[in-house]
Amino acid sequence: MTRKMFDLCADNDIRFSPYCCRARMALAHKGLEAEFIPVGFSRIAEATDGFSKTVPVLVDGETKVADSWEIALYLEDAYPDRPLLFDGEGGRNLAKFVEQWANMALHPPILKSIIVDVHDRLLPEDQTYFRESREKRLQAPLEEIQARRDDHRKALNAALMPLRQLLRQRPFLSGEAPRFADFIVFGSLQWPRLISDYQLLGEDDPVAEWFSRCLDLFDGFGRSAG
Numbered sequence: 001m002t003r004k005m006f007d008l009c010a011d012n013d014i015r016f017s018p019y020c021c022r023a024r025m026a027l028a029h030k031g032l033e034a035e036f037i038p039v040g041f042s043r044i045a046e047a048t049d050g051f052s053k054t055v056p057v058l059v060d061g062e063t064k065v066a067d068s069w070e071i072a073l074y075l076e077d078a079y080p081d082r083p084l085l086f087d088g089e090g091g092r093n094l095a096k097f098v099e100q101w102a103n104m105a106l107h108p109p110i111l112k113s114i115i116v117d118v119h120d121r122l123l124p125e126d127q128t129y130f131r132e133s134r135e136k137r138l139q140a141p142l143e144e145i146q147a148r149r150d151d152h153r154k155a156l157n158a159a160l161m162p163l164r165q166l167l168r169q170r171p172f173l174s175g176e177a178p179r180f181a182d183f184i185v186f187g188s189l190q191w192p193r194l195i196s197d198y199q200l201l202g203e204d205d206p207v208a209e210w211f212s213r214c215l216d217l218f219d220g221f222g223r224s225a226g
């Protein structure tokens with residue numbers, strides 16, 4: 001296949017990266033097939049021939065694109081006749097806000113809730129790198145961070161309030177049908193679902209109901225990924 005995407009993997013081939021999930025969903029939305037090549041943290045630069053230190057990286061024929069946002073923009077421009085990821089220029093701008101919100105308001109409490117689970121389920125060769133880099137960034141031992149997971153879960157649920165309110169009024173973040181903004185937040189929540197048993201959302205939460213609708217998209221593509 002000429003189209004391939006480097007996709008972060010943990011042990012047992014768990015594909016847990018929120019950013020890779022966003023790109024996988026964007027490809028599925030466009031109806032584009034790709035080979036998803038598993039790569040652990042320690043091998044990203046080597047696997048991509050030095051092209052990127054992070055995944056996802058999409059290789060589409062002669063074109064190489066790193067970064068989930070850039071991949072979505074590339075797919076929208078390269079495949080304009082396929083289902084749209086954004087509603088025009090304004091839609092792109094609003095989706096960019098959603099990306100910043102998810103990365104800055106949702107990811108810190110999600111990561112802190114499951115950080116030991118992530119560590120323990122990584123490939124053995126990636127565990128030391130993960131522990132050292134994350135403990136340096138967060139200035140605390142992983143175990144100490146995750147021990148306060150109930151507080152982190154509360155912080156996440158408070159940050160989700162605007163989305164929760166919105167999803168009481170419509171089926172998808174983007175309206176009647178999903179767009180890339182939905183896939184952004186979906187990727188954020190797939191990450192804990194795939195790599196931890198800790199429940200971050202209540203069952204009767206409109207966010208959990210929307211998440212389940214997203215899992216069903218593209219013949220259950222999200223349920224099978226990972």
Ligand SMILES: N[C@@H](CCC(=O)N[C@@H](CS)C(=O)NCC(=O)O)C(=O)O
Nearest residue numbers: 017018019053054055056067068069
């Ligand atoms: N802004 C980038 C972020 C990509 C990113 O940080 N990916 C993580 C995987 S979840 C990664 O490759 N990290 C490499 C590392 O921490 O060394 C995107 O949206 O693609």
